Amino acid sequence: MLKVQEIREIIKLIDQSSIDEFTYEQDGEKLKLRKQSKRTAAEPAEPVQSAEPAVKQAEEVKAPAPAEKQPEPVQETKPEPAADLENTTEIKSPMVGTFYEASSPDAEAFVKVGSKVTADSTVCIVEAMKLFNEIEAETEGEIVKILVENGQLVEYGQPLFLVKK
Incomplete structure (x- = not known):
């Protein structure tokens, strides 16, 4: 398979x-x-x-219908100027599930704001159907924003992180 x-x-x-x-x-x-x-x-x-x-x-993944609204980012900081967001890339959820920032409740988060990532860096876990899927950055740069909270349900294609190249 x-x-x-x-x-x-x-x-x-x-x-x-x-x-x-x-x-x-x-x-x-x-x-x-x-x-x-x-x-x-x-x-x-x-x-x-x-x-x-x-x-x-x-x-088995289904993308949300275009008319559905994506959940608003929960972890808000001060609004960033548009110029700062020009060179950023989103790391999106490849599946529907529950977002976890660490491998266990007492473990340290995989990444934090300011962390440097490479394409194969694990940035989080998305749990679906009792399977814990490690999500890789698939891009290089620095984490500038975490868009979801630990334990939050995420949808397919929902942005999880912003990465500055």
Whole structure:
């Protein structure tokens, strides 16, 4: 089956394309990705049939509909001038889940404002379906803002950090 990094790449490609739904099947295992859902909130999601249902369900990601509002950043500091935000990049959540700044409640946060990161630096964990997924920066620079709080629910594509290159 596909690795998490490969699934992230597929998600990025689908997000940038006009494809609304993508299904991948291999050896009886199925991965289904959707941009928009035509279900109502009361209808349950389709069950995923596989030997590893928790992993597959964690990887089944749906992007929020364009009309939905993204949650406002919770950790606010003084407003930054537009010039300071010109050279920044967002680190976005690759999945729906719970944001954790550290590997355990008593551990130190992976990154803080001012921390230098490289493309393979772990910046946080997003827990989905009892799976703890380490999120990598995928960019280089300095963390200038943390946009979510520890324990907050995050959506697919929601900005988590601002990084100045």
